[in-house]
Amino acid sequence: EKAGFDHFMLKEIHEQPKAYRDTMMGRIAEDGKSVTLSKEIGMTTEQIRGISRVHIVACGTAFHAGLVGKTVIESLARIPVETDVASEYRYRSPIITPDTLVIVVSQSGETADTLAALREAKRNGARVLAITNVVGSSVARDADDVITTWAGPEIAVASTKAYSSQLIAFYLLGLYLAQERGTIDQAQVVDIVEAMHRLPEQVESILEQAELFKGVAEAVSKHDNLFFIGRGLDFAVAQEGSLKLKEISYIHSEAYAAGELKHGTLALIEDGIPVIALVTQEDLYEKTLSNIKEVKARGAHVIGIANSGYEDEVAKSVDETFSIPRTLPLLTPALSVVPLQLLSYHASLARGNDVDKPRNLAKSVTVE
Ligand code: M6R
Numbered sequence: 205e206k207a208g209f210d211h212f213m214l215k216e217i218h219e220q221p222k223a224y225r226d227t228m229m230g231r232i233a234e235d236g237k238s239v240t241l242s243k244e245i246g247m248t249t250e251q252i253r254g255i256s257r258v259h260i261v262a263c264g265t266a267f268h269a270g271l272v273g274k275t276v277i278e279s280l281a282r283i284p285v286e287t288d289v290a291s292e293y294r295y296r297s298p299i300i301t302p303d304t305l306v307i308v309v310s311q312s313g314e315t316a317d318t319l320a321a322l323r324e325a326k327r328n329g330a331r332v333l334a335i336t337n338v339v340g341s342s343v344a345r346d347a348d349d350v351i352t353t354w355a356g357p358e359i360a361v362a363s364t365k366a367y368s369s370q371l372i373a374f375y376l377l378g379l380y381l382a383q384e385r386g387t388i389d390q391a392q393v394v395d396i397v398e399a400m401h402r403l404p405e406q407v408e409s410i411l412e413q414a415e416l417f418k419g420v421a422e423a424v425s426k427h428d429n430l431f432f433i434g435r436g437l438d439f440a441v442a443q444e445g446s447l448k449l450k451e452i453s454y455i456h457s458e459a460y461a462a463g464e465l466k467h468g469t470l471a472l473i474e475d476g477i478p479v480i481a482l483v484t485q486e487d488l489y490e491k492t493l494s495n496i497k498e499v500k501a502r503g504a505h506v507i508g509i510a511n512s513g514y515e516d517e518v519a520k521s522v523d524e525t526f527s528i529p530r531t532l533p534l535l536t537p538a539l540s541v542v543p544l545q546l547l548s549y550h551a552s553l554a555r556g557n558d559v560d561k562p563r564n565l566a567k568s569v570t571v572e
Contacts, residue, residue: 211559213360213452217545218411221404223365224538226354227372228400236397237390239379245333245349252384255305258285259330261293261321262309263569265363265447269335269370270309271440272537276374279534280388281381290317291572293324300328307333307377311358311366312568313341320572322346335373337366351377360560361567362452364545367444368407371538375400399532403539406529410542417543420507420524421550423478428455430478431469432544433462433499435492438482441537445480445544452552452562462495475503480544483510483518484528484536496521509543511536 209215232239245252258277260270267289274285283305288298290308294317300306306325310318313336322343325332334347337355344350353369379396382388424430430449432442439461446459460469462481473479479499483492496506500521508515508522515527528539552559 211360211549213362213364213549213559216358216360216365217542217549219356220365220368220542221407221411223353223355223369224372224404224407226356227369228376229354231376232397232400236394236401238383238393239376239397241351241376241380244351245380247331247349249384251331252381254303255283255381256301256303258283258305258307259293259298259300259325260285260287260307260309261290261318261325263290263315263317265367265444266309266311266315266318266370268440268444268447269367269374270307271443272371272437273307273309273374273377275437275440276378276534277381280378281385282387283381283385290315290321293321300325300330302329304330305333306330307335308343308347309335309370310341310343311337311353311355311363311370313338313343314568314570315343316570316572319343319346335370335377337369359567361562361565362448362548362559368538368541372400372403375535375538396532396534399535403531403535406531406539407542409529410539414546416526417546418550421547422554424547425453425455425551425554427478429472430455430457430480431473431499431504432457432459432480432482433465433492433495434459434482434485435462435488435495436485437533437537438462438485438488438492438540441540441544442480442482444541445548448545448548449551451565452548452557452559453555454557454563455551455555462492465495466498470498470502473499473502473504477504478507479504480507480509480547481522482540483508483514484540485533486511487533489514489517493518493521509540
């Protein structure tokens with residue numbers, strides 16, 4: 205059942221190219237000029253144009269997908285988006301109006317807090333769109349519209365392919381909303397769709413080098429504290445990388461917006477502490493590099509994740525560099541998360557933990 209892999213997590217990491225293809229299938233026109241979600245989303249063009257704000261609500265890893273979703277929807281469809289943790293959303297009296305679109309994201313579709321947030325949103329008159337991996341789940345049944353991620357069953361407690369397929373769902377959704385609202389031109393759609401079609405192969409090429417992450421994971425596993433840093437979408441992915449590491453390796457880590465370090469956290473940087481720096485957002489390269497220099501100067505051991513083509517530049521400022529294939533900045537999270545998944549997996553193994561069933565955790569959290 206693990207298809208020759210030692211753990212479900214590793215199997216699921218390797219299933220991501222298929223999960224991407226399956227989640228895109230039937231939703232992109234053959235000519236690559238448009239995206240359609242009219243089967244999933246029952247809203248008319250008029251209703252889509254009438255959306256004044258979007259709230260994305262989810263827990264854990266799904267929340268981290270929502271952080272990427274915010275940037276995707278804001279930049280493509282130009283609608284203001286807020287992303288909230290479900291257990292907070294419900295109790296902060298969010299401003300929900302009939303023209304608010306609430307997007308709930310849940311792999312299992314059974315997470316109690318997410319389900320309660322969905323119901324609260326509906327009570328307040330919002331339209332609710334669910335992104336879920338389980339057809340017929342509670343979230344899918346209660347939502348008005350459903351985009352299914354076709355990642356297939358996810359068994360490992362640590363979410364991998366469900367997260368990355370949620371990103372694909374957000375790219376499709378962002379494009380669809382943008383087309384309907386007229387905020388994107390066809391040439392841009394074609395560019396993004398072409399780049400999306402290349403993602404599965406690009407993930408495969410990272411997976412071919414999966415063993416590379418073993419050595420660095422083993423070194424990391426000897427530490428009790430580390431940091432992930434990045435800016436923009438790199439910060440969103442850093443948060444997911446940090447959660448993954450904590451969840452299965454039990455190593456404490458924190459994700460920081462790279463520019464925010466010097467407002468307090470830099471005090472924690474001492475000799476030898478590992479800092480994993482994501483440097484994939486072209487317009488932020490220089491800024492992130494200057495933050496890397498700040499931690500290097502305090503003795504950090506910096507592991508850089510950089511775009512291919514820019515890795516030599518990054519290598520000058522860090523101790524070790526891993527490169528990922530080049531794609532559009534908006535799509536990079538669908539690639540940059542993969543090395544972080546592999547890093548957590550190998551760190552967990554090196555510590556002798558139960559990778560698929562980390563202590564204290566359940567796959568589906570059905571209590572509030
Ligand atoms: O099933 P859901 O997507 O609603 O689950 C939400 C979180 O409990 C889940 O993503 C959790 O954070 C993962 N175990 C992280 O790997």
